[in-house]
Amino acid sequence: MKVLVVGGAGYIGSHCVRQLQAAGHEPVVLDNLVFGHRSAVAEDVPFYDCDLGDPEVVGKILKEEQIELVMHFAAFAYVGESVTEPRKYYENNFVATLRLLETMIDNGVKKFVFSSTCATYGEPESLPIVETLRQSPINPYGQTKLDVENCLKAFAHAYGLSFAAFRYFNAAGAAEDGTIGEDHNPETHLIPLVIDAATGKRENIKIFGTDYDTPDGTCLRDYVHVDDLSRAHIAVFDKLAEPGAGYFYNLGTGTPNSVREIINAVEAVTGLKVPVVEDERRAGDPPALFADSSKAQQELGWEIKYKDVKDIIATAWRWHQSHPKGYED
Template sequence: MKVLVAGGAGYIGSHCVKQLLAAGHEPVVLDNLVYGHRAAVAPAIRFHEVNLGDKAAIDRVLAAERPDVVMHFAAFAYVGESVTDPLKYYHNNVAATLNLLDSMLRHGVRKFVFSSTCATYGIPDRMPITEALLQRPINPYGQTKLDVENMLKSLAPATGLSFAAFRYFNAAGAAEDGSIGEDHTPESHLIPLAIGAAQGLRPELQIFGNDYPTPDGTCLRDYVHVDDLSRAHIAAFPLLETAGAQHFYNLGTGTPTSVLEVIQAVEKVSGLKVPAKFAPRRAGDPPALYADATKARTELGWTPRFQTIQPIVETAWRWHQAKPKGYGDR
């Protein structure tokens, strides 16, 4: 199938493009390169440098490409920034997504795969998190993702739009062949920050809180390899053949890993010490967040190939060791 990948030059989007090619599909990338990297997309893949806020440009791309499916990875995703500049997040994550959906429907494209987030759950009442858990976002980033989920729920019965929305936990790692990886500016993810600190390229790592009710006092999170995320999106394609289909899935390994365990994995893989210090807790950080991904395993036949933190870190280390400055375009 021809698949238009919005945000296809970003971290998760570029890995999904690579997996689409491996699965025999034809990806086409749409990205404004605000956070994405042109070098993350193979030169042979058709690329449209377009902002989803530009309705006319979206129309031109859809009219020219006529995709079978659209995948959306083009959201802004910095939680702290969403609190200080919520309008930026509502414009990009909600209004721009509405532009895309509106154009899709006018061009007869009714299959959609949406990159959502576990941040829609807020601070959950219990662990692990299932899809049935009440969604109560505690920041504008999570709220904008939930707003799009609700938009999709309304559009499906009214328009015949079929969609799958994936609620990610902590995306991590890099392509196994080392060709693409994680390069954010600014960087907020633990694994690249720890690797950069070990390499001497980033400041001493801050560990926010060591007095949580967890085995070692640091927060527990669910790290899922970016290629495993990508394969789940592609596995959903057959479910979109039914008009108006609505599917929601958690994507995580279900195995919680602490901040200190991530640091230990980086040190073991790299052979380097991670300089780190404890800092006060951050407001809104739950002690633990990890997924029950039974639904994705059952309905999609999805099983993460990377089940533990060390092999995930190994792929990330290979990328950062080979590309200490990332793609070098910032």
């Protein structure tokens, strides 16, 4: 299938491009490189440096490349920034995505795979989190993702759009061969921050709260390998053959790890000591968040390859060793 990957030069998008190629599909990448990296995409993959909300340019790409399906990974995703700069998040995450969907419909492209988030649930009523739980985001980032989910349901009903929305938990790791990986500026994800502390790139890693009602007092989160995420997105393709079909799936391992466990695992994988500073709790940090992904496993045949967080960290460590300065483009 000819697939347009919007945000395909970003962290998850670039890994999905690799997995698309491995599965025999033909990816085409659209990315404005605000956060993406051109060198994360192989030279043999068609690449367009433009905005997803430009209907004229996007429409031309859809026609000329004969696109059959669009995958969306182009959201801004800094929760704190979404609180202080909500205009930026509504404009990019919702308005630009609406323009993209309109352009798709106008050009007869009616298959869409959307990168959503567990942030749509807010503070969950129960654990593990299942897809039927009430969605009540507590920040603009989560709200914009939920707004797109609701838009997709309306477009499916009115225009016959077929879609799948995947609610991620904590994407982590890097490509097995270490050639592409995670390079954010600023970096907010725990595993790369702990690795940076281990290698001396940062002074220490802070543990925000040590008195939670968890086995070791630190927050529990669900870490899922980026390639496992990518394979789920491709596994849903066959289900999108039916016009107007809509699917929602959680993607996580279902086995959470605490902050201390992540620090210990990084030390075990790297052989380096991680300097730690204990700090007060952060506002809005739930004690535990983890997924029930049985729906994706049962309906899509999705298999989690990286079940042990040490294996996930080992791939991240391989990337950090081979790219100590990240991407340099």
